[in-house]
Amino acid sequence: MSAAQAERFVRALAEANPAPRTELEFTSPYTLLVAVALSAQATDVSVNKATATLFREADTPAAMVALGEEGVARHIRSIGLWKGKAKNVIALSRQLLDRHGGEVPADRVALEALPGVGRKTANVVLNVAFGAEAMAVDTHIFRLGNRTGLAPGKTPREVEDGLMQRVPADLLRDAHHWLILHGRYICKARLPECWHCVAREACNYRDKVLWPPARSAAK
Numbered sequence: 628m629s630a631a632q633a634e635r636f637v638r639a640l641a642e643a644n645p646a647p648r649t650e651l652e653f654t655s656p657y658t659l660l661v662a663v664a665l666s667a668q669a670t671d672v673s674v675n676k677a678t679a680t681l682f683r684e685a686d687t688p689a690a691m692v693a694l695g696e697e698g699v700a701r702h703i704r705s706i707g708l709w710k711g712k713a714k715n716v717i718a719l720s721r722q723l724l725d726r727h728g729g730e731v732p733a734d735r736v737a738l739e740a741l742p743g744v745g746r747k748t749a750n751v752v753l754n755v756a757f758g759a760e761a762m763a764v765d766t767h768i769f770r771l772g773n774r775t776g777l778a779p780g781k782t783p784r785e786v787e788d789g790l791m792q793r794v795p796a797d798l799l800r801d802a803h804h805w806l807i808l809h810g811r812y813i814c815k816a817r818l819p820e821c822w823h824c825v826a827r828e829a830c831n832y833r834d835k836v837l838w839p840p841a842r843s844a845a846k
């Protein structure tokens with residue numbers, strides 16, 4: 628995909644949703660970090676349900692450590708991988724207290740050194756909490772980058788690097804949201820809803836689905 632085409636693609640998403648935001652509920656960099664750490668292999672809806680009660684009891688690293696692993700587990704049992712996640716939430720909270728004065732560091736290396744925090748989580752926190760131009764590549768963005776030709780790559784890192792290069796500078800801050808939301812609700816894994824996709828003209832996908840299934844079947 629050419630640079631001009633990539634720009635048209637992302638601008639189309641931007642115009643359709645000028646003020647995008649993450650669907651995870653949070654009130655501070657710390658609660659964002661915990662919510663993102665809990666969201667691996669879980670939907671944002673299920674994480675929001677768990678954190679609604681968890682953050683009522685503990686929304687700071689000190690309160691989380693005081694709540695303890697069992698206490699965290701009580702709130703998050705409904706989401707996938709809850710055992711390991713409860714352990715990581717306590718360990719990362721302890722590390723924030725020990726090394727960062729209880730604050731979430733605005734620094735990739737320090738973030739990725741926290742238990743259970745990888746590059747994707749660090750990118751979300753850097754982007755959403757600190758306004759950095761960072762691109763968190765989840766399963767939706769990985770698929771979309773490859774399917775549309777926007778940023779093909781064999782690994783999430785390759786797609787991330789491609790997007791960082793191709794997305795126009797003035798759109799980089801919010802591009803992560805536009806692409807995730809587009810992948811989640813329109814450019815879906817099994818059936819991309821190309822028939823009402825605002826970026827269709829700029830998309831290189833060869834097998835566009837131009838009619839909803841019922842109409843396709845009727846044709």
Ligand code: SF4
Nearest residue numbers: 814821824827830832
């Ligand atoms: S036209 Fe279809 S494949 Fe291309 S971005 Fe839109 S929904 Fe995805």
